[in-house]
Amino acid sequence: MGEDQRFGEFVGVTRHEDGTVAELTLDRPKAMNAVSSDMARSIGAACDALAADDGVRVVVVTSSNERAFCVGADLKERNSFSDAELVRQRPVARAAYTGVLDLPVPTIAAVHGFALGGGFELALACDLIVADATAVVGLPEVSVGVIPGGGGTQLLPRRVGAARAAELIFSARRVEAAEAADLGLVDRLVAAGQDRAEALALAARIAANSPVGLRAAKRALRLGHGLDLRAGLEVEDAAWRSVAFSGDRAEGVAAFNEKRAPRWPGV
Secondary structure (H helix, E strand, O other), X not given: OOOEEEEOOOEEEEEEHHHOEEEXXXXXXXXXXXXXXXXXXXXXXXXXXXXXXXXXXXXXXXXXXXXXXXXXXXXXXXXXXXXXXXXXXXXXXXXXXXXXXXXOOOEEEEEOEEEEOHHHXXXXXXXXXXXXXXXXXXXXXXXXXXXXXXXXHHHHHHHHOHHHHHHHHHHOOOEEHHXXXXXXXXXXXXXXXXXXXXXXXXXXXXXXXXXXXXXXXXXXXXXXXXXXXXXXXXXXXXXXHHHHOOHHHHHHHHHHHOOOOOOOXXX
């Protein structure tokens, strides 16, 4: 385990695996990690710092609350806003979700308990979701007169298809762990209490690979999604060209031929 770093009162970052894995912890346990304006700013700041850290190869988003990953926006705070204040707060909230979404390295959400509304949107912003048997996920925003505004209307259909996403968003229903796994709302289902350990173990396996390759592969996956096949293959080719003459490529081939673990230069 590496150094701990705080971003405001409600977000912490811990380095693992010699710093190659960063654990971003949502840490507002008394509010079940409801995302207030201050917490949103902290998430955005943490993501900015992680995106700029070339040593980080994987980010895992976890929770310090035993009952919830994150219950979404802080509705008590929102209820106190005037219309003008709500407009001013919108970019702050968006920056938190896009901060996670735009991380240039693979990201994994470790979900247990409630992951609702903006909480599930934070998980959807990650590349992979590991959930334990206690997980309950959903986007219930229409039940309180709004819509999923942290990327949910765009990320959920990309994960499960348009019709299934429509049913889940329009019905505002909560989905328990087993069904969530069946529907593809989460990627890996583990025993209760094992989501963080499994996510960190998966992150360690991913982080053993080339940092240059990981970033390029994520870029190709994200930029190519939704394009027609030919356009997508052009995106892939550009990503390939960005790594083909890298130090990581040379080291990877050499390590394979010499039957040893690679020592990635990261360039």
